[in-house]
Amino acid sequence: MTWNWDVARDFLPELLDGLLITLQATALGSVLAFALGLVWALALRSPTRFVRWPVGVFVEFIRNTPLLVQLFFFYWVLPSWDIKFSALTTGVIALGLHYSTYVAEVYRAGIDGVPVGQWEAATALNMARGRTWFVVILPQAIRRVVPALGNYVIAMLKDSPMIALIGVTDMLQKARSEGATSFQYIEPYTMVGIAFILISYPASLLMRALERRLGH
Amino acid sequence: MATEPLTQNPAVDGSELIRFDHVTKRFGDNTVLDNLDFTVASGKHVTLIGPSGSGKTTILRLLMTLLKPEEGTIMVDGDYLTHEEKNGKLVPAGEKHTREVRKKIGMVFQQFNLFPNMRVLRNITEAPVHVLGMSKDEAEERARGLLDLVGLGDKYDAYPTQLSGGQQQRVAIARALAMRPQVLLLDEVTSALDPELVAGVLDVLRDLAHTTDITMLCVTHEMNFARDISDDVLMFDAGRVIESGPPEKIFSEPEHERTREFLSAVL
Ligand SMILES: Nc1ncnc2c1ncn2[C@@H]1O[C@H](COP(=O)(O)OP(=O)(O)O)[C@@H](O)[C@H]1O
Ligand SMILES: [Mg+2]
Numbered sequence: 452m453t454w455n456w457d458v459a460r461d462f463l464p465e466l467l468d469g470l471l472i473t474l475q476a477t478a479l480g481s482v483l484a485f486a487l488g489l490v491w492a493l494a495l496r497s498p499t500r501f502v503r504w505p506v507g508v509f510v511e512f513i514r515n516t517p518l519l520v521q522l523f524f525f526y527w528v529l530p531s532w533d534i535k536f537s538a539l540t541t542g543v544i545a546l547g548l549h550y551s552t553y554v555a556e557v558y559r560a561g562i563d564g565v566p567v568g569q570w571e572a573a574t575a576l577n578m579a580r581g582r583t584w585f586v587v588i589l590p591q592a593i594r595r596v597v598p599a600l601g602n603y604v605i606a607m608l609k610d611s612p613m614i615a616l617i618g619v620t621d622m623l624q625k626a627r628s629e630g631a632t633s634f635q636y637i638e639p640y641t642m643v644g645i646a647f648i649l650i651s652y653p654a655s656l657l658m659r660a661l662e663r664r665l666g667h
Numbered sequence: 668m669a670t671e672p673l674t675q676n677p678a679v680d681g682s683e684l685i686r687f688d689h690v691t692k693r694f695g696d697n698t699v700l701d702n703l704d705f706t707v708a709s710g711k712h713v714t715l716i717g718p719s720g721s722g723k724t725t726i727l728r729l730l731m732t733l734l735k736p737e738e739g740t741i742m743v744d745g746d747y748l749t750h751e752e753k754n755g756k757l758v759p760a761g762e763k764h765t766r767e768v769r770k771k772i773g774m775v776f777q778q779f780n781l782f783p784n785m786r787v788l789r790n791i792t793e794a795p796v797h798v799l800g801m802s803k804d805e806a807e808e809r810a811r812g813l814l815d816l817v818g819l820g821d822k823y824d825a826y827p828t829q830l831s832g833g834q835q836q837r838v839a840i841a842r843a844l845a846m847r848p849q850v851l852l853l854d855e856v857t858s859a860l861d862p863e864l865v866a867g868v869l870d871v872l873r874d875l876a877h878t879t880d881i882t883m884l885c886v887t888h889e890m891n892f893a894r895d896i897s898d899d900v901l902m903f904d905a906g907r908v909i910e911s912g913p914p915e916k917i918f919s920e921p922e923h924e925r926t927r928e929f930l931s932a933v934l
Contacts, residue, residue, distance in 0.1 A: 572780035575731050576794035576846060577769050586793065590784040 459638040462629055466642050469622035474650075476542050476621060477608045483547025484607070485600065488554025492562065493584070495555065514552035519613055521545050526617040542614030550607050557599045561592035598662040605651050605658070612643075622646060683742075684709040684850060684882050685730065690739035692725055692906075699725050700906040702739070707899075709744075709849070712876050712883040714893040714914070717903030718929055723886040725906075727852045730884070731774045732765055743768050744849060773848030777855045779835040781827040781842070787814070788823040791842045799846065806845070813841035817871045833864030837871055844875075850882040851875075857889060865889070872896065890934055894918055902926045 494506040513521070522545040529536065536544065565588050573583040593600075612623035620628075626639035685707040692700040699722045707713050715723045728734045729741060732748065740757070741748040750757045751764040760768070781790050791810035795801040801809075814820050817837035819830075827835050836856055843851060853872065857865040869892045876883060876896040887893055893900060893914060900917040902910040902925070910923045918934075921927050 566778075566780075568776060568778050568780040569782065571731075571733055572776065572782070574733060574769075575772075575774040575776075575843070577766055577798050578794055579766075579798070582797055587782050587784070591782075594784070 455635065455638060458633065458635045459642060462625075462635075462639050462642060465625045465629060466622060466639070466646060469620060469625035469643075470646055472539065472619060473608070473611050473621040476539060476546065476611050476614055476619065477604065479543045480546035480550065480607055480611070481604045483543060484550035484554045484603070487547060487551035488558055489589075491551060491555035492558035495559065496562070510552045510555060513549060518545065518549045518610055519616070521549055522613055522617060538614070538617050538619045541617060542611075542619050546607055546611060546614070550603055553603055554600065557596045557603065558592060560599075561594075561596035562588060564595055565591045595665055598658045598665065601654065601658040601661065605654050608651055608654075609647065682709050683707075684711075684744055685884070686742040687726075688740045688742070690729065690736045690741060692722070692729060692734065692736050698906065700729075700736070703906065703908070705901065705908055705911075707850070707882060707884060710880045710882055711898045712885065712896045713899045713901060714885045714887060714897040715901050715903055716887070716890075716893065716917075716929070716933075717901075721903040722906040723903055724854055727774065727854050727884065727886060730772060730850075730852055732769055735759075743771055770846070771849040772852065773843035773846050773850070774852040774854070775836070775839050775843050775856045777858050779827070779832070779839045779859070781835055781839055783827050785826075786823070787819070787825050787827065787830070787838050790827065790838060791845045794842075795845050810841070810845060813844055814838070816844075816874075817841045818867070831864060832860045833867045836860065836868050840868075840871055840875075844881075848881070850884060853883060853885040853887070855886050855888065857887070888933055890918065890930070902929070904929075 491506055491510050494502050495510070497503050497506075522542065525536075525541050525545050526538070529541070569587055569591065570583065573587050578587070612621060615621050615624035615627060618624070622643045626643045629639040630636045683706050687703050687705050690700055690703045691698065703722075703726075715726065717723055725734065729736055730743070730748070736749060740750055746768045747757070747760065748765070748768045749760055751760045752758075781787075782793070785793065788807060788810050791813060792803065792806040795806040795809065796803055811820065811823060814823055817840055819834055819837055819841070822830060822834065822838070827838065830838065840856075856872075857868050860868065869889060872883075872885075873892070873896055875881065883896070885893070885896070897914045899911060900914050901908050902917060902921070902923065904925045910917065910921060910926050917926065918930065921930060
């Protein structure tokens, strides 16, 4: 098999369509992961055992089962419970939920890293607990974990092709269709690989630079 | 600006503002405060001195509700701080009651503990706006007045990390005053500062002590400062007040051998 530029040129618009879907899934999945991760992180610090315990079990369960299994579970099982989403939405939910359990751990480390004096100052100013969390503790906690969060976004980007397996037309799915119809494989798969590296490598360099700037 | 009284102290008449009654504080097996009794009258400036580990910080932290006593009660301005009365019985204070009584107390920490994610002005206005319900405009005007008072009128827009330690501590003083506490707790507020920055902070506190009626409870190793501002000095040793009195007496003719030892070590 040799490289055929005509095939590459024909596939390029398809690749870009797929890229948009890939980026969309990663972006939405990240937003979901950041939000849910925060919910878990706060719940795991709840003074109430009846909140901490079930959330702890759930988070461990999600973190320790494969993303692909979760993806298929949502895709095949949810509709049978009359919960119906598009394939893309299902993919976003699976990615977001799975990664939220890692993000929760990142937040936890960030929260632990905020000096206890910050809590004490907030108490001395008679601030309410919720307000202390949202304007004092979390802004400082999140700032110091931005690079770690960014690394999980990159990891999610690279896991995102799994959603092709439930029919989302991301980059991988575009390459698969191209192969199935034209029997050309080398160009589409190579181009998908290059697209990933063009995004994730600069992104990981950026995160490393951020880490250095935040002084880790 | 800053012409209004800093505190709304209802009683400058020397009535009792703080009362420790049989307070015992333990950390595990370590009994840090043992059955401690003492009172501070409103408007007084009281300095706690004593060797490291004698429990001075613990007293301030109990008052700030950062710690809870194992036994005994603490009263502030006639209300229980550690407890509340329910159906005629004394029970441990709930969050609501604690916040109500805690309003009267402010604290400045050794490590400043400014909020690094907020500019100076916001550090000072955050609690007045969101705890006291003051309007943003009023809170900012008062904050600027307080910054003038601590000699940092031009620093409202800076982030804490852009300031020297001495400047940060002065902002922390302004931040505490912005809540109009009746009593200000000061825990070795100059200990973390470079020597050349100590005087600026002490000057601010001296002014405060001499020009306002705020009650101060102060832990310090700056004996000259203590002599200047104190109405009373309490000498602590191993969680007990072993000697107390006006500074002239404690510093010039201490009765207790431990006090003499301590003073000769720090003076
Ligand atoms: N959080 C804590 N846990 C355990 N022991 C503590 C804690 N805080 C203070 N202590 C102990 O209590 C004693 C008194 O401490 P502290 O009040 O800080 O003394 P001071 O301020 O007079 O130096 C010391 O023996 C110290 O080790
Ligand atoms: Mg101390």
